[in-house]
Structures are given as C-alpha cells and as structure tokens.
Amino acid sequence: MIKIKYQIPGFLAGFIALFLGFVFTGCIGGGGEDVAVDPSGQYLLAPPDGSTPGSGTDDPDPISAEGCSSSDPNHMCIGIKFVVYKDANENPVMTREEASSLIAKVNGLWQQCNIAFQIDEYQAVNPVAYGLTYSSGAQSQTTQIRSTFSNNTTFLVVVTGPWSSSYIAWTAMPGSVPYGVVACAEYGDDRVTIAHELGHYLGLDHHSTQTNLLYYIAYPTSTALTATQCSAARNTTMDYWQQMLR
Numbered sequence: 001m002i003k004i005k006y007q008i009p010g011f012l013a014g015f016i017a018l019f020l021g022f023v024f025t026g027c028i029g030g031g032g033e034d035v036a037v038d039p040s041g042q043y044l045l046a047p048p049d050g051s052t053p054g055s056g057t058d059d060p061d062p063i064s065a066e067g068c069s070s071s072d073p074n075h076m077c078i079g080i081k082f083v084v085y086k087d088a089n090e091n092p093v094m095t096r097e098e099a100s101s102l103i104a105k106v107n108g109l110w111q112q113c114n115i116a117f118q119i120d121e122y123q124a125v126n127p128v129a130y131g132l133t134y135s136s137g138a139q140s141q142t143t144q145i146r147s148t149f150s151n152n153t154t155f156l157v158v159v160t161g162p163w164s165s166s167y168i169a170w171t172a173m174p175g176s177v178p179y180g181v182v183a184c185a186e187y188g189d190d191r192v193t194i195a196h197e198l199g200h201y202l203g204l205d206h207h208s209t210q211t212n213l214l215y216y217i218a219y220p221t222s223t224a225l226t227a228t229q230c231s232a233a234r235n236t237t238m239d240y241w242q243q244m245l246r
C-alpha cells in the first residue's frame with residue numbers, strides 16, 4: 001500500500017482529494033494538518049487534537065456486547081472477532097472485559113440505526129508468532145494483519161500496540177478485501193474510533209459535519225448518524241455481511 005502525506009491546509013487538501021477522486025482523511029495537530037490520500041481506497045482515521053482517548057459522555061444504557069440478537073425484525077446484530085496484540089511481557093493491550101465494555105459503548109452509538117455488535121471471539125495474540133510487528137510497524141502491515149485474522153463469518157477488529165502516529169485506525173471498505181478494522185493501542189478502546197471504523201465497514205463514507213460519527217477526526221462528540229447513513233449501513237449489511245448477522 002502506498003500512503004502519501006501532505007502538509008497543506010485542509011480546504012486545499014479537500015479540493016485536491018476531490019479533484020483526484022481519492023478518499024482522504026487526516027488530523028489536526030501541532031499547528032498543521034496532515035492529510036493522507038490513499039490510492040488503495042482504504043480509510044484511515046486521525047486522532048482528535050487535544051482530546052483524551054476514550055473521553056466524552058458515554059451513553060447511559062450501552063447494549064451488551066455479549067449477545068445482541070433480538071426479536072425485533074428490524075434489529076441487526078453483527079458478530080465480531082476481536083483480536084488484541086500482546087506485548088513482550090504477554091500482556092494484552094485490551095482484556096476480554098475491556099473489549100466487551102468498548103463494544104457495549106459502540107452499541108450505544110449504533111443504537112440510533114438499530115444496529116449492534118457482539119463479540120463472538122476474543123483472541124489475544126503474540127504478533128511475532130504470526131510474523132507481525134507489535135508496535136508502530138503494524139501500520140504498514142494492515143493487509144497482512146487482516147489476511148491473518150479475518151474470516152467469512154465475523155467482522156474483524158484488531159488492536160495492535162501503540163503507533164505514536166498521525167493515524168490511529170484503518171478500515172477497508174466493502175469490496176476491498178481483506179476486510180477488517182486495525183486500530184492502534186492508544187485509541188483501540190475509544191468508542192468513537194471503533195464505532196467510526198465500523199461505519200466504514202458498513203460502507204459509510206466520511207461526513208462533513210463535526211458532530212457526525214463519520215467525521216474524519218474522532219472527536220468524543222462526533223457521535224451522530226443520519227437516517228440516510230443508517231439506511232446505507234443497513235443496506236450494506238444485507239448486500240455484503242449477511243453471514244455476519246446473528
């Protein structure tokens with residue numbers, strides 16, 4: 001995968017990205033703006049400037065990540081394989097309980113579309129055993145990571161070690177295999193980051209409104225989804241992910 005970084009103003013980057021027909025996102029940080037144009041069509045997400053990962057108001061009644069199927073015929077419950085990296089001391093970057101708590105909060109956000117996720121499988125892996133790199137090198141292994149852990153019956157979410165990068169997460173859009181979300185440890189437990197990436201998994205493009213979940217920066221307050229987005233996400237699920245429904 002080729003990734004090109006520019007140091008140019010956001011509006012100009014947007015214009016260029018539109019002109020080139022590429023998908024882009026970026027981040028505000030350090031007085032400048034990094035914008036990545038990714039010819040492969042994969043999405044990367046930038047961290048919010050000055051916001052603490054995981055901060056923001058949680059929904060009062062998050063939906064359990066331990067089983068989201070429902071008798072409601074309009075409810076969609078999608079199974080996830082949640083893979084976390086273990087560091088050199090065999091400590092996973094997220095425990096099973098932390099992953100479950102995260103997905104419950106993600107469900108609180110996706111509730112507005114009547115879509116929820118459950119963790120069907122949690123796996124804490126030593127990346128080295130798979131020929132993968134624990135920390136920042138993981139950024140260049142997103143395809144390899146997805147190929148290693150993805151399957152045809154669950155969504156894949158992989159949280160690696162820390163990246164210390166301008167980018168915090170990647171997701172391939174439907175139609176661009178291999179599938180999966182790959183996030184860095186710093187933001188792997190951030191509900192907006194993971195809910196945003198699952199939005200890409202569900203076929204949603206970026207949205208221009210800062211309060212929208214698909215805004216290209218993961219602010220804690222970027223949580224809204226429109227009726228149009230909900231409809232698109234549901235349609236994508238029926239078109240691509242019926243095997244993942246529970």
Ligand SMILES: [Zn+2]
Nearest residue numbers: 025043044045
């Ligand atoms: Zn994104």
